[in-house]
Amino acid sequence: MQGRLKSLWQSVAAFWAGIIAEFRAPERIWPRALDEAETLASVLLAILFAHLLQAENVGWAAFSGYMVMRSSLAESTVRGGMRILGTVSGAALACAVALLLGHSWLALSVALFLVGGVTLYAALTRQRSYAWLFTGLTFCMVLLDAQAQPLRHVAHFASTRILEVTAGTLACLVINLLSHQTLRPRLGLPNAMPAMSSAAKAQERGDAARHAMQAGLALATVPWLMPLLDSGRLSQAAVTIMALMMVPLSSLRGNRHLVSVRVAHRLAGCITGCLAATVALKLFGGSVSAIILCMALGVVAGRHIENSMKPFAYAGNQFVLVFLVVLVPDSYAMISAEPGLERVAGVFAGIVVLQMIRLLSRPLLHIPPR
Incomplete structure (x- = not known):
């Protein structure tokens, strides 16, 4: 027991020491500084867009402006498109399923297990994993919200979530495009699209299936925490x-x-x-x-x-x-x-x-x- 506590303390100390070192003596300071400036500009513009579009959750637009930003304009564009596609798909599927399920906890658990597990498996094993992940994430959020709201409110929640993700993504692409037309060429920083991940091998698919099964079982447990x-x-x-x-x-x-x-x-x-x-x-x-x-x-x-x-x-x-x-x-x-x-x-x-x-x-x- 004492050895475990000592190991835990050493891990915590190493964690904070590493973070402090990143501010005292950071590596690759100029590329990182530019990316941080681009990301901040993206977040601020996403907030502005969200207010102009009268979005109901401005913070979610800011999240998207932060999460979509990458140093490559091509990667940001693909990432933003996948985030929007996944959000739209997950929201639409959740609204359709909510019509069928009503307020049955058991049916909700089964739906979360199936859709959550399948989308995570696809995110682990297929290309365009970000779209699959956001399909699952959005499905879970909207379907769980449906248990506390009338269906018309759920549809409204889904539509405003799509609006917020779109606002953040557009803000990111505007900033990224401006940077690639001005600052990045002058600083000689690359704009390379990383290689797509290869298809999963048979053995990896088996590992992914077991891993996704665990996630699905955990998701199926969540509705029972409603009390x-x-x-x-x-x-x-x-x-x-x-x-x-x-x-x-x-x-x-x-x-x-x-x-x-x-x-x-x-x-x-x-x-x-x-x-x-x-x-x-x-x-x-x-x-x-x-x-x-x-x-x-x-x-x-x-x-x-x-x-x-x-x-x-x-x-x-x-x-x-x-x-x-x-x-x-x-x-x-x-x-x-x-x-x-x-x-x-x-x-x-x-x-x-x-x-x-x-x-x-x-x-x-x-x-x-x-």
């Missing part, structure tokens, strides 16, 4: 399960601890982002300009960590997403730390469910301990 969690936290739990299980195929045999590492980094990033945003609200909550400045600094800091290409890069991504949840409200008159706390609670619930299912299902699925 404890509201629809927002349930949706976040489902998103957490799918996001954590989206790992490289090679890791299913080569690095069996990767999901557990992603769990730790997601939790660390979310908690740190929520704490930082809450402190910013306490200090500057009365000043919109100060809140926007804090948001900008948080985006740059999180992107800097994400660009490190180190094992802890995922924590930077999660830090930013929670930071944006809190500091990009639909109205600054209603700004609150509550959305960040809701996200952390949903993430924690998703982690608990996923880890329990992974532990219990290993003997049934013949998965070696990780």
Whole structure:
């Protein structure tokens, strides 16, 4: 027991030491600085577009502006298109399924198991994995929301989610295009499209099927938390399960601890982002300009960590997403730390469910301990 605690402490210390080192002596400083500036500009423009389009969840548009941005214009375009396609497909499928299911928890569990598991399997084994992932994510979010809302509200929620993703994607592409016409050529930075992943081999498909089965079982468990969690936290739990299980195929045999590492980094990033945003609200909550400045600094800091290409890069991504949840409200008159706390609670619930299912299902699925 003492040895495990010592190992845990060493891992935590190494994690924070690595992050601090990224700010003290960063590598590839100029390419990273430009990407961070592009990403911040994309987030700010996404917020503007969302307000102009009267989107109901401005923060989701900001997420998309952040997540779609890549150094390659071609990659950003493909990534943005896949995000929109996946969102539209998942929302449409969820609305159709909601009509058939009604409010049956058992039917909801079966639908989440089937669609969540199949889309994750496709995301792991097929090209255009980002579209498959977002089909599953959006399906889970919209279908879980349908349990707490009349169907007409669910359709409205689905349509506004599509609008927000589109606003963020367009903002990203505008900034990316401007940068590739001005700054990047002058700085001599590349604009290369990475190679597409190859098709999965037979053995990898078997590993992916077992992995997706675990995710599907975890998703099927989420509806049974309804007495404890509201629809927002349930949706976040489902998103957490799918996001954590989206790992490289090679890791299913080569690095069996990767999901557990992603769990730790997601939790660390979310908690740190929520704490930082809450402190910013306490200090500057009365000043919109100060809140926007804090948001900008948080985006740059999180992107800097994400660009490190180190094992802890995922924590930077999660830090930013929670930071944006809190500091990009639909109205600054209603700004609150509550959305960040809701996200952390949903993430924690998703982690608990996923880890329990992974532990219990290993003997049934013949998965070696990780």
